Amino acid sequence: MNYRLFLIKIYRNFFTPAKGFKKWEKHLNKTQWLSLTELNELQEAKLKKLLLYSIKNVAIFSDIVGKMDLNWSAKEILDKFPITDKSFYRKANEKCLSKNAPTYEYHKSSTSGSTGESFYFYLDVNRQGWGEAAKYRTDTFAETMPHHSRASLWGASFDNYGNKGIKIKIRNFLTPFIFLSSYDLSIESIMRYVAILKKEKPRMLVSYPTPLIELADYCKKNNIHFPFLRSIICSSEQLFDFQRKIIEDTFVVPVFNRYGSREFGSIAQECNCHNGLHVNIERMYVEILNDKNEPCKEGEIGQLVITDLDNKVMPLIRYRIGDLAAWSNMKKCACGRGLPLLEKVEGRAFDVIRTPNGQVISGTFWTLLIRYVSHEIKSFQVVQNEIEKINIKIEMIKGRELSKEKMDILLSKIKEKDNELKVNVQFCEKIELTRSGKRRFVVSSIK
Incomplete structure (x- = not known):
């Protein structure tokens, strides 16, 4: 194991998942233990810097300069920005891109479009590094370390990196990653996945609740067990209590609820105290607003509006993501992290x-x-x-x-x-x- 950990250390120094990943991972692993006041100060500084950058460099936000004062707080400036959504950015077209975009290294991404038209957006490599670091941090909430093997029962085929490139081959050797497609899930494919899981023995399984319920149903009927599993992360769909119970009773491991999106990556996740979902506020500014676009009180369900603090190519600011959530009234989780808590995420706004x-x-x-x-x-x-x-x-x-x-x-x-x-x-x-x-x-x- 020591030899393996030595190789992993070399890998993580020279074959990091994204530019800046190692630096931001170290930073996030430290800042999560700060007090909420200290975290808010860090967030305030990043938010103001991002807003001023966007006003200066992004055409769609340039008119805000005449509505604000540089001495204002980040929140006061943010309130002058419009509430945006997918249609806002589609209509803006190239006006939503920074004029500095040609000087950045970036790539195009998109939402899946499973509930409507796909939304295409751009992420710079620095934002990718932050996003990967935040995801790895929330993996540790589920007691899974970087060198532990993972399996993903997922739907997006573009998440399956396969065996392309030396970097991916090295990563898969040192930190085994198994991709199992949830597209067109059938009894035959479930039988095949069970065999793969038994052979590869991953420590953690990540999936939507729906295919996990199908897998659990098959395993329960056929008395199949995975003693090598230590945790399961549910993401991309709302996790209901009855689903959590079925999954935990079948696989006899704790389930951790993760909330994320293609646009922002990992947004919030439960720790092992299961008191709510810790928000990655070093990465984003989260608002929960009512129908009048006013901040909701603790425990009050409202629409999630998110600002990405790290994307300089196409800043997503006050982006109404289409999901409903509520802030927790718990001031600090028993785990000791200062990261604020969402009490719950209740699913998409149009799923009502x-x-x-x-x-x-x-x-x-x-x-x-x-x-x-x-x-x-x-x-x-x-x-x-x-x-x-x-x-x-x-x-x-x-x-x-x-x-x-x-x-x-x-x-x-x-x-x-x-x-x-x-x-x-x-x-x-x-x-x-x-x-x-x-x-x-x-x-x-x-x-």
């Missing part, structure tokens, strides 16, 4: 049902309701295309049926929210996943 009387019903209501009504329901999906009506697709466990009594309970609980809401229930043999293998419990076209 809106009723004729003006209520907004989040995904959590539907998952709790379905589990309350019957554990014989394998899966479900609530679809809304009209404000007055919803369609509930239900996939039952094979050989089971939903009794009239339970159906009446289901309908009555929904009617308690809004008696004018029309409900249609449709039983399906199988509810299709997205192309990347995700489960959308709520699908709404209501803006």
Whole structure:
């Protein structure tokens, strides 16, 4: 092991995942133990520097110079910036790029487009280094160190680096990484993945909750165990409590909830205290805003608005990511980290049902309701295309049926929210996943 660790040290000195990674990793591993006050001071300095840079160099933000004073705090300057989103940057086109972009080394990336049109954006290499460092830090929250092997049951084929290039081959030798595609997940592919996992024996498994539930179901039915696993990270989908229980009971390891996105990388993650999700505030400035774009109180659900502090090619500022979350009222986690906590992330803003009387019903209501009504329901999906009506697709466990009594309970609980809401229930043999293998419990076209 000492020989291996020596090789890993050489690898991490000369074959780092991204430019600046080693420097930023060392920095983040130190700053996480600072007090929240000290962390806020670091964040304030980075935010003000980023905002002033953007006003000077990014055309779409240049008019803000006449609305502010250089003596203002970073937050006062930030408030003069518009709330942005994907459509804002699409319309801005080249105006959202820094005039200094040609002097930077950068690459093009995109969101998956699984819930709509893909969004293309640019990341400079310094931002990549920060992003990789933040991801490795949150891996340690799940007690996984850089030299430990990992497996990823994931959907994005461009995340599979394969065996291209000497750098990747060296990395895969020293820090084994196994990519298992969740695209078109079938019994045959699950059987193949089980064999691969048993052979490679990864310490950590990273996946969406949906394919993990499929894998857990197969392993439970066939009495399959992975004693080499030490932790599981769930990301990219909302992790519900019933899913966490199924996964932990099956694999007998702790599950860590990670919240991230293609645009920002790792945003927040649980530590082993599971008191909420620690936000990587050295990397980004996070706001949670209500419908009037005012800051939400602790515990109040609102829309996540994020500013990337490290991307100088295409600064994403006050970017409404489309997800809902709430700040925790816990001042400091028992783990000792000063990083602030999100109490919860409740899923995408458009993954809610809106009723004729003006209520907004989040995904959590539907998952709790379905589990309350019957554990014989394998899966479900609530679809809304009209404000007055919803369609509930239900996939039952094979050989089971939903009794009239339970159906009446289901309908009555929904009617308690809004008696004018029309409900249609449709039983399906199988509810299709997205192309990347995700489960959308709520699908709404209501803006």
